[in-house]
Amino acid sequence: MSLKNEYLSSLMQRVIERNQGEKEFHQAVREVLESLEPVVEKHPEYIRRGVLECIIEPERIIKFRVPWVDDNGYIRVNRGFRVQFSSSIGPYKGGLRFHPSVYEGIIKFLGFEQIFKNSLTGLPIGGGKGGSDFDPKGKSDMEVMRFCQSFMSELAKHIGSYTDIPAGDIGVGSREIGYLFGQYKRVTNTFTGVLTGKSIEYGGSLARKEATGYGLCYFTEAMLRDNGNTFSDKTVVISGSGNVAIYAAEKATQLGGKVVALSDSEGYIYHKNGIDLRTVKIIKEINRQRLIEYIKVHPDAEYHDNCKDIWSIKCDIALPCATENELDENDAKMLIKNGCIAVAEGANMPSTPEAIQLFLDNNILFGPAKAANAGGVATSALEMSQNAIRHTWGFATVDARLKEIMESIYRKSSAAAEKYGMKGNLVAGANIAGFLKVANAMMEQGVV
Numbered sequence: 001m002s003l004k005n006e007y008l009s010s011l012m013q014r015v016i017e018r019n020q021g022e023k024e025f026h027q028a029v030r031e032v033l034e035s036l037e038p039v040v041e042k043h044p045e046y047i048r049r050g051v052l053e054c055i056i057e058p059e060r061i062i063k064f065r066v067p068w069v070d071d072n073g074y075i076r077v078n079r080g081f082r083v084q085f086s087s088s089i090g091p092y093k094g095g096l097r098f099h100p101s102v103y104e105g106i107i108k109f110l111g112f113e114q115i116f117k118n119s120l121t122g123l124p125i126g127g128g129k130g131g132s133d134f135d136p137k138g139k140s141d142m143e144v145m146r147f148c149q150s151f152m153s154e155l156a157k158h159i160g161s162y163t164d165i166p167a168g169d170i171g172v173g174s175r176e177i178g179y180l181f182g183q184y185k186r187v188t189n190t191f192t193g194v195l196t197g198k199s200i201e202y203g204g205s206l207a208r209k210e211a212t213g214y215g216l217c218y219f220t221e222a223m224l225r226d227n228g229n230t231f232s233d234k235t236v237v238i239s240g241s242g243n244v245a246i247y248a249a250e251k252a253t254q255l256g257g258k259v260v261a262l263s264d265s266e267g268y269i270y271h272k273n274g275i276d277l278r279t280v281k282i283i284k285e286i287n288r289q290r291l292i293e294y295i296k297v298h299p300d301a302e303y304h305d306n307c308k309d310i311w312s313i314k315c316d317i318a319l320p321c322a323t324e325n326e327l328d329e330n331d332a333k334m335l336i337k338n339g340c341i342a343v344a345e346g347a348n349m350p351s352t353p354e355a356i357q358l359f360l361d362n363n364i365l366f367g368p369a370k371a372a373n374a375g376g377v378a379t380s381a382l383e384m385s386q387n388a389i390r391h392t393w394g395f396a397t398v399d400a401r402l403k404e405i406m407e408s409i410y411r412k413s414s415a416a417a418e419k420y421g422m423k424g425n426l427v428a429g430a431n432i433a434g435f436l437k438v439a440n441a442m443m444e445q446g447v448v
């Protein structure tokens with residue numbers, strides 16, 4: 001799909017020229033601009049007031065050196081980033097990603113998406129994202145700790161519980177959040193809710209660990225129900241085997257689905273009778289091992305060493321929960337051919353634009369990341385609330401709130417799609433609903 005609106009098309013050109021080589025960022029911006037065509041035609045004030053020009057430009061980008069000492073006494077150097085994209089509706093909020101593929105373009109795409117996602121939650125959080133090209137894989141606990149301490153020594157100057165509140169993402173789980181929090185506390189001498197995804201012992205929220213995966217399934221169930229269906233008795237394929245994938249699998253199973261496959265970056269497991277999540281949690285969460293270990297415990301399962309092929313498994317529901325652009329046109333064709341009825345994105349931007357187009361053209365129910373995976377950040381905002389009032393809520397309270405939020409995101413996205421003449425297109429609906437709240441806040445605060 002190309003941009004028909006002349007202004008949006010020239011804006012896209014500008015984004016490409018001014019952010020050279022950042023293809024993931026271009027992809028994320030293009031999708032939003034495409035969705036906004038009917039909005040700016042109806043509301044030219046967004047163009048007149050420069051709202052779009054502002055929203056595609058981060059308020060601030062922080063880029064820093066992260067030197068740390070490895071177990072052999074050598075100094076290693078990584079790059080750290082924090083993109084503070086938008087504070088129109090609340091303090092910057094978004095995760096930190098530690099993965100060798102991280103560069104400015106990845107953090108910008110993630111930060112940009114976060115603006116609209118956070119807006120959809122209905123909670124007062126702006127958009128931000130950060131990370132490093134540090135690879136936690138194969139590092140000792142002490143190496144990870146020294147890296148996190150060095151990373152936070154710099155980042156601490158730029159964040160705060162009313163300024164910018166990071167959390168986890170790929171490669172950043174409760175271990176990393178713990179080391180980051182410890183260092184923040186030490187260098188600022190404050191105990192505040194400056195990070196979310198903390199362990200329960202020192203201010204974390206119950207249900208935050210489960211929230212992205214559970215939220216994804218609450219969203220998917222709402223989408224299915226609206227179309228006369230449910231998770232019950234459905235075969236489900238989930239890519240990834242990290243935080244999002246594990247808890248998506250748990251909730252999909254609780255809702256009556258049968259999860260038959262999971263993956264990591266090296267391969268996938270297929271277990272016809274249903275994946276045993278207890279084994280997966282031991283392998284991934286406790287032992288930090290590769291997924292191939294699963295077949296040692298369950299010899300009746302299969303392991304295949306190409307993670308991409310996971311989409312060739314016949315399923316009713318597909319939940320990509322690993323990483324960006326992991327599901328392309330060919331994968332989409334395969335899913336459609338095999339009778340898949342719904343796809344919902346747990347990862348950020350996991351489907352390529354061509355794959356999304358195929359899903360929409362073939363009436364596959366499609367839940368885009370910004371809407372479908374917002375449960376994690378929504379629960380982070382609930383963690384911030386609990387920290388602010390120095391109180392903790394029970395698991396059932398947080399989980400119930402999460403479910404309400406996800407159902408409301410579904411309704412908002414669906415209603416916006418219909419209002420702007422694209423009924424059923426939740427990609428457009430989520431982008432539009434997310435945008436309008438931020439855009440109006442920007443105008444009221446005097447954008448230009």
Ligand code: NDP
Pocket residue numbers: 168169170171172173212240241242243244245263264265266307321322323324326346347348373374376377
């Ligand atoms: P984890 O680090 O816990 O797990 C990531 C999983 O994805 C692992 O199984 C990993 O495999 C796989 N993976 C990562 N990179 C690649 C790659 N390049 N190719 C193939 N597989 C890959 O991260 P999360 O579960 O937290 O995050 C997964 C996705 O969900 C990301 O897109 C993230 O941005 C998104 N997300 C996360 C939220 C959260 O709260 N954590 C909230 C909303 C979205 P391996 O171990 O082999 O690297």
Ligand code: 2IT
Pocket residue numbers: 093094095096117165166167168169196348373374376377378380
């Ligand atoms: O992509 C995301 O929404 C996250 N990684 C969670 C961010 C957060 O602040 O909880």
